[in-house]
Amino acid sequence: MIAALPPPPPAVPAPAPERSVGTTDQVRIAAALTDARVRVDSSFQGASIVLYGAVFNPNDTPADVVVVVRGPDGPVRLVKKTRSNGVWLNSRPVLFEGAPGFYMTASTRPLSDIADFGQLRRLGVGVDHLRINAPEESRTVTRYGVRDVVVSRLGEDYLDFRRAVIRLREAAALYDTDPAGVQFVDRGLFRAEVELPAVAPTGRYFAEAWLFQNGEPVSVSNLTLTVEKVGIERDIFEFAHRRPWSYGLLCVLLAAFTGWAASRVFRRN
Amino acid sequence: MNWPLLVLLGAVVGFVSGLFGIGGGFLMAPILIFMGIPPAVAVASQASHVVASSTSGVISYTSQKAVDYKIGLVMAGGGVLGALLGVELFRYLRLLGQADLAVALSYLLFLGAIGTLMLYESLGQILRRVRGEMAPHKERRRPLWLYGLPLKMRFPRSGLYISAIPPFALGMFVGVMSAIMGVGGGFILVPAMLYVLRMKAGVVVGTSLFQIIIVTAMTTILQAGRNQTVDVVLSMLLLLGGVVGAQYGARWSGRFRAEELRAVLGLIVLMVGIQMGLELFVRPSDLFAFAPGVAQ
Numbered sequence: 216m217i218a219a220l221p222p223p224p225p226a227v228p229a230p231a232p233e234r235s236v237g238t239t240d241q242v243r244i245a246a247a248l249t250d251a252r253v254r255v256d257s258s259f260q261g262a263s264i265v266l267y268g269a270v271f272n273p274n275d276t277p278a279d280v281v282v283v284v285r286g287p288d289g290p291v292r293l294v295k296k297t298r299s300n301g302v303w304l305n306s307r308p309v310l311f312e313g314a315p316g317f318y319m320t321a322s323t324r325p326l327s328d329i330a331d332f333g334q335l336r337r338l339g340v341g342v343d344h345l346r347i348n349a350p351e352e353s354r355t356v357t358r359y360g361v362r363d364v365v366v367s368r369l370g371e372d373y374l375d376f377r378r379a380v381i382r383l384r385e386a387a388a389l390y391d392t393d394p395a396g397v398q399f400v401d402r403g404l405f406r407a408e409v410e411l412p413a414v415a416p417t418g419r420y421f422a423e424a425w426l427f428q429n430g431e432p433v434s435v436s437n438l439t440l441t442v443e444k445v446g447i448e449r450d451i452f453e454f455a456h457r458r459p460w461s462y463g464l465l466c467v468l469l470a471a472f473t474g475w476a477a478s479r480v481f482r483r484n
Numbered sequence: 485m486n487w488p489l490l491v492l493l494g495a496v497v498g499f500v501s502g503l504f505g506i507g508g509g510f511l512m513a514p515i516l517i518f519m520g521i522p523p524a525v526a527v528a529s530q531a532s533h534v535v536a537s538s539t540s541g542v543i544s545y546t547s548q549k550a551v552d553y554k555i556g557l558v559m560a561g562g563g564v565l566g567a568l569l570g571v572e573l574f575r576y577l578r579l580l581g582q583a584d585l586a587v588a589l590s591y592l593l594f595l596g597a598i599g600t601l602m603l604y605e606s607l608g609q610i611l612r613r614v615r616g617e618m619a620p621h622k623e624r625r626r627p628l629w630l631y632g633l634p635l636k637m638r639f640p641r642s643g644l645y646i647s648a649i650p651p652f653a654l655g656m657f658v659g660v661m662s663a664i665m666g667v668g669g670g671f672i673l674v675p676a677m678l679y680v681l682r683m684k685a686g687v688v689v690g691t692s693l694f695q696i697i698i699v700t701a702m703t704t705i706l707q708a709g710r711n712q713t714v715d716v717v718l719s720m721l722l723l724l725g726g727v728v729g730a731q732y733g734a735r736w737s738g739r740f741r742a743e744e745l746r747a748v749l750g751l752i753v754l755m756v757g758i759q760m761g762l763e764l765f766v767r768p769s770d771l772f773a774f775a776p777g778v779a780q
Contacts, residue, residue, distance in 0.1 A: 294581040296771050302764045305773075308581040379772030455712055463708025466716050467701040470532035470723055474539030477727030482544075 243271040244280065246424035246436040253420075254445045255413055264409040268424050268436065272403065278433075279322065279329040280397045281425040282407040283340055286317030286389075286442070287418035291347075291380055314347040314380055316416035317389050321396025321407040330430045338432060340425065342381055342390050388412040417442050487721050493519075494725025498537055501726070502733020504749045505541070505689045507534040507668030507696055510595060511752065512722065514760050521718070523587055524578060527666030528707035529719040534668040534700045536723040537730045538693045544734070545690030552641035552687045556694040558648050559655030559673075563699035566659020571706040574663050578711070584773075588763050590665050595757025598671050602750030609743040642683040642691070650681060659699050663706070668696035671753060 246268030255262045264284060272278050291314045294305040322329060326341045336344045384390040389412065397407045407424075422438040444452070455462045493515060501508030512533060516526035545551050577583040612618075635648045654676050658669035673692040677683045683691070708714040737745065 292581070292774065294773055296768050296773070298767075303766075303768060304585060305581045308579075376772065379770070382770070383772065383774055451716060455708065455714070455716070459712055460705065460709040462716070463705035463714060466532050466708060466714055466719060467535055467704050469716070469720065470535040470704070471539045471697070471701070473720075473723050473727055474536035474541075475543060477536070477731060478540035478543040481540075481731040 241271070242273065242276075242278065242426065242428065242433045244424050244426035244434045244436050245269050245271070246282075246422075246438060248422065248438055248440055251438075251440045253411060253440060253442045255411060255415060255417070255442060261410060261412045261415065262442075264411060264420075264422070264440065265406070266409070266422055266424065266438070267400075267404070267406045270403045270405065270426060276428050279324055279427040280405050280407075281320060281322040281326065281329060281340060281427060282397055282409070283423045283425070284317065284319045284321075284409050284420060285315040285422075286416050286420050287315070288313035289316050289416065290314075293376055293379060293383075295376070295379070309376055311347055311376075311380060314384075315345065316418075317411070317420065318342060318345060318384070319391045319393070319409050321393040321409060323395075323397045323399070323405075325394040326392070329427045330432070334430060334432070338425070340423075342385070342392050345381065345390075347377055347380055387414060389415060411442065415442060417444055490718065490721040491725040494533065494722035495729035496725075497533075497722075498726035498729025499733040499736075500729075500752070501537050502541075502730035502735075503737045504733075504745055505737065506670045506674075506749070507538055507693075507700070508726070508730075509534045509662075509667035509669075509700075510591075510665070510671060510756055513666040514591070514756055516718075523584055524574075524711065524713045525715055525718070527587065527664075528704065528711065528713035529715045530722060531662070531666055531700045531704045531707065532714070532716075532719040533723045533726050535697055535704065536727050538668060538697045538700070540727055540730060541693045541734075542690060542697060545693065548690070550687050551690035551694050552639055552683070553691075553694065554637075555639040555642050555644065555651055555683070556691045556698075558637070559651045559658075559691075559695040560698035562652035562655030562657075563659035563662070563695055564702045566656035566661075567663050567699055567702045567706060568659075569656075570660035570663025571703065571710055573660065574707075575711055577664075585764070586664055588760050590661065591757050592761025592764070593757075594661070594665070594672065595753050596761065598675065599750050599752075599754025599757055601675070602746050603754060604750075606743045606746035606750060610747060613743075639683075642681075642687055644681065644683060646681070654681070655695060655699070658695075659703075662696075662699050663703050666703075668693075668700050670696055 246266055249265040249267070253262050253264055266282055266284075268280075270278055270280065291311040292308040293311065294308050296303045297306055298304075320326065320341055326335060330338075330340075335341050338344070339346050381390055388410070391410075396409070397405050399405050418441070420440045420442055422440060424436045424438075425432050426434040443449075493512075497508045497512045497515070500506075500511060509530060512530040513523075513526050516530060517523050521529075542551060574583060574586070577586050636645060637648045638645050654673070658673055661667060661669050661672065670689075670692050673695065674688055677688045677692060678685060704714055
């Protein structure tokens, strides 16, 4: 009986939190995801991440929004084909310690119009400014006045390899730059949609919404989301990796059974 | 990936395999690679397509008493050992980033050579028939070294009394090929059984299919267990089309002369070999590629 009673009202009502404190004089960005758990469907179609947010911009200085979504880092092995004696051969694979498995920027304008090269490089915003950890035996030096130039046994080739990682990932729709991906649906209210291909890695993703004014970052909002795969293909994938031997045996039995079944069906006809 | 296309592809390759009495792996793997499926996955996944089409083949050959299980088992023993070696070799080559080279080179060498031989032999036969000449007397003597080796066994169905070592070694060689090229190896086995071992022609195809089932089954399990490159969805789609296509292919095969079929098959084999080998000599559209070995 007692449990059924509603809880007594508090003696003193707490004041509503003033979340928008300071928005009258401070430029600020706030963002949220429609779903912090993204399920990539089994039907080869991928999914999309929808991020929306608000810009509190009391003065009339035009502001730009840049949304960056990055997936979990992972090592990448890359080979380069070289020609020797008229035959194209693969080089020894080069290991890059960590490149994001997914990287996408969406913005209101092309990134190069929003901020200058140095600023973007410092923030690591944009595919060209991604930090892809260099192969082993590398060191960083300052060269031509640019900090953090990576020198490795690859030497000058490093940049080619780096560009190749980005190019190949772009071809797989894992890296993308969308200069019109952020749309203002209303004054101060923006929305960005990021397509996640079916091959996107699972795990923890980070989303950042940057607010730029006059080429300077003035505010940022950080979010995290989880990407997981669901559906029968995910189950098969899990099975194939957890119990690879039984999986292989099952594949063979299925194949042999199909062959047997077909010969039975067709003999009767 | 769109599944009706894969089923259709399975059906077309199955038709070809039924028509010529081959597994069809040498045709399927290159097409899958051409469609953009990673070579390692293509090679490993279509092996089960070979299992399915060979199973239905062996069933029909068994009812015609055209399978020599004894010599088949000896060859399969070698084949399983070869598959073990081949999968380990493939794994090592993948880590080196050289799997593509090994696949392209084996296709170029073996398919190129076998295709040329088949085409030459069958065209010669067709020409002689057209001119109304007699077939030249064939050397029916088996090479002497087949008899000099120890471990002699009787294979009554094949009409052989030879050492077990040559069929075992042949099986082993085809097992390695099967792991690297993702083929059953019928196109190597059949001529070798005919012209080297000199088995009775009637049991050659059925026996080779029997050996192929065991070896490709082993390869599939090993590829799944060691390299995790088998995609069951892909292979099921392919073999659903494949088994149906194979049955229709087998029915059609009676309408053509054997040497005409061999000439067409030789041409296909040669073209696939050249197509796969071409990749070694043509400048790739992108000089860089991801190498497997770490999670992508």
